Amino acid sequence: MGTPHAYGFWAYLLRDLSLANHRRGEVASPLVFLLMATTFIPLGIGPQSELLSSIAPGIIWVLALLTTLLSVEGLFSRDYHDGSLEQMLISPQILVMPVLGKVTAHWVVTGLPLTLFSPFLGLLLSLPSDGYLPLAVGLALGTGCLSLLASVGAALTVTLQQSALLLTLIVMPLYMPVIIFGSSVAQYGVDGLNWMEPLAALGAMLALMLALCPLAVAGILRLTTIN
Amino acid sequence: MNWTWFYRMGSPKWFYQTTSKMLPILLAVTASLLLVGLVWGLGFAPQDAKQGNSFRIIYLHVPASLLALAGYFLMAIAGAIGLIWRMKLSYMVMKCAAPLGAVLTFIALFTGAVWGKPTWGSYWVWDARVTSMLILLFLYLGVLALGSAFQSQDVANKASAILALVGTVNIPIIYKSVDWWFTLHQPSTIKFTEAPSMHPDMFHPLLVMILGFYCFYAVALCLAVRVEILNRERRSQWVRDVIGQADKGNRGVFR
Amino acid sequence: MIFQFDSIQQMIEMDGHGAYVWTAVVVSLLAMLFLVLKPVISRRAVVEEIFVELEREQRLKTNQSEIG
Numbered sequence: 273m274g275t276p277h278a279y280g281f282w283a284y285l286l287r288d289l290s291l292a293n294h295r296r297g298e299v300a301s302p303l304v305f306l307l308m309a310t311t312f313i314p315l316g317i318g319p320q321s322e323l324l325s326s327i328a329p330g331i332i333w334v335l336a337l338l339t340t341l342l343s344v345e346g347l348f349s350r351d352y353h354d355g356s357l358e359q360m361l362i363s364p365q366i367l368v369m370p371v372l373g374k375v376t377a378h379w380v381v382t383g384l385p386l387t388l389f390s391p392f393l394g395l396l397l398s399l400p401s402d403g404y405l406p407l408a409v410g411l412a413l414g415t416g417c418l419s420l421l422a423s424v425g426a427a428l429t430v431t432l433q434q435s436a437l438l439l440t441l442i443v444m445p446l447y448m449p450v451i452i453f454g455s456s457v458a459q460y461g462v463d464g465l466n467w468m469e470p471l472a473a474l475g476a477m478l479a480l481m482l483a484l485c486p487l488a489v490a491g492i493l494r495l496t497t498i499n
Numbered sequence: 500m501n502w503t504w505f506y507r508m509g510s511p512k513w514f515y516q517t518t519s520k521m522l523p524i525l526l527a528v529t530a531s532l533l534l535v536g537l538v539w540g541l542g543f544a545p546q547d548a549k550q551g552n553s554f555r556i557i558y559l560h561v562p563a564s565l566l567a568l569a570g571y572f573l574m575a576i577a578g579a580i581g582l583i584w585r586m587k588l589s590y591m592v593m594k595c596a597a598p599l600g601a602v603l604t605f606i607a608l609f610t611g612a613v614w615g616k617p618t619w620g621s622y623w624v625w626d627a628r629v630t631s632m633l634i635l636l637f638l639y640l641g642v643l644a645l646g647s648a649f650q651s652q653d654v655a656n657k658a659s660a661i662l663a664l665v666g667t668v669n670i671p672i673i674y675k676s677v678d679w680w681f682t683l684h685q686p687s688t689i690k691f692t693e694a695p696s697m698h699p700d701m702f703h704p705l706l707v708m709i710l711g712f713y714c715f716y717a718v719a720l721c722l723a724v725r726v727e728i729l730n731r732e733r734r735s736q737w738v739r740d741v742i743g744q745a746d747k748g749n750r751g752v753f754r
Numbered sequence: 755m756i757f758q759f760d761s762i763q764q765m766i767e768m769d770g771h772g773a774y775v776w777t778a779v780v781v782s783l784l785a786m787l788f789l790v791l792k793p794v795i796s797r798r799a800v801v802e803e804i805f806v807e808l809e810r811e812q813r814l815k816t817n818q819s820e821i822g
Binding site for chain 2: 424428429431432435438441442444445446448449452453456473477484488491492495496498
């Protein structure tokens, strides 16, 4: 079997996924929000398809961002309040692995459906046909970044009540580069340019965050939950 | 190597006593620099060929922007020192640097907007530097909000310090990506943040103002940290001695 | 180095840009003043608090010594 380090990752990934399975309604609601918000856009600015298609990549990315922020609040605080976070902290695994497992589970439950949904959202917003693949690929990488950064915010606010707004405030500036490059991937695809370029930047960001965020989260969790 | 000088600097009492002596001089220096710089820049520097007299706003805008950015790094470094050496004083400096930097960022944004109107026709232009400055403001506000959200001062310190450091790592990334984003969406040759080519007669008062702003930052930070020290160290004997010496009518700032 | 304007009146107007320049100057200086005054005001409050605490402890001590 795998090494004890790897055990931490899979164990927590599967644990969080099965816990999410028990809260299916709660887990689905950010995605329902996403769908409804996407409907608001044409309602707000008019259904002309040229207008919509010119802003579709950006709008979908902004909505993806908001959806991720909505869904991340309980990532660590649920475990903190029922005591299992403490178990995670005192267990022999390197803390990075359980953290990575939980963040991956969050991505599977939020980012992945979002990516798979995105062609439908593109359809709703008259995204030109060249944009569908870059949008989906960009979102696949980008939502990973979004989940990782959001986990940092969730860790910082784990002991606080009603931390949703504070979490959003903290994480938003860190999201700016992700949204810039992410929406460019789709936009480049629409404009017929080489969308691998911003995708490479996005991939580099994902790699950086994959390396650093779990470390930061592990340190934060240890520091902020000391009584 | 003997590190006692470093640890002595971490003592709030040392900071308080040293600043008591230094502040009057520093305040005088700041006031003179700012006065000289402003009068020089507003009245004596030649006006810009393209922008006319509105370019004089630069004498406030550029120093404020520089200090806003430098102040963020100062805040983050103070947080890092606090985390590594567990120095209370360092955390206090970090905590006081946050609102100071946020107001400076606001000054930079405001003066930039007011400068933009006569120069480019609108108060707000989404160019790279303005957008980065706005994000800097958000970073400051995040640290401020997080620091005040905790019951335990200790946890608040550590969380703010970590957030400040995370923001620091991101600042280059943010700046570069905003830069790239701006060139992406502005194919025209108009460059919004092209600084006017600086004649020395225009540049010298700017230097004076930058220096004056640095001194101003030091003054404002020291004043704020001193209050923080008095507040948090109120149980200690030296604070009580200081307060006890000040009778009701004479609560001097520099005591 | 020469004074750029013919009169103070002209300096206030700045060839039509006066409103912008002086607004920027005034707002900036006010904000900076605020940054310096706020600690001074808080300091007064904190010193007052600590002074009151000190006096209270003094009173308690003298009361104790009277009783004991």
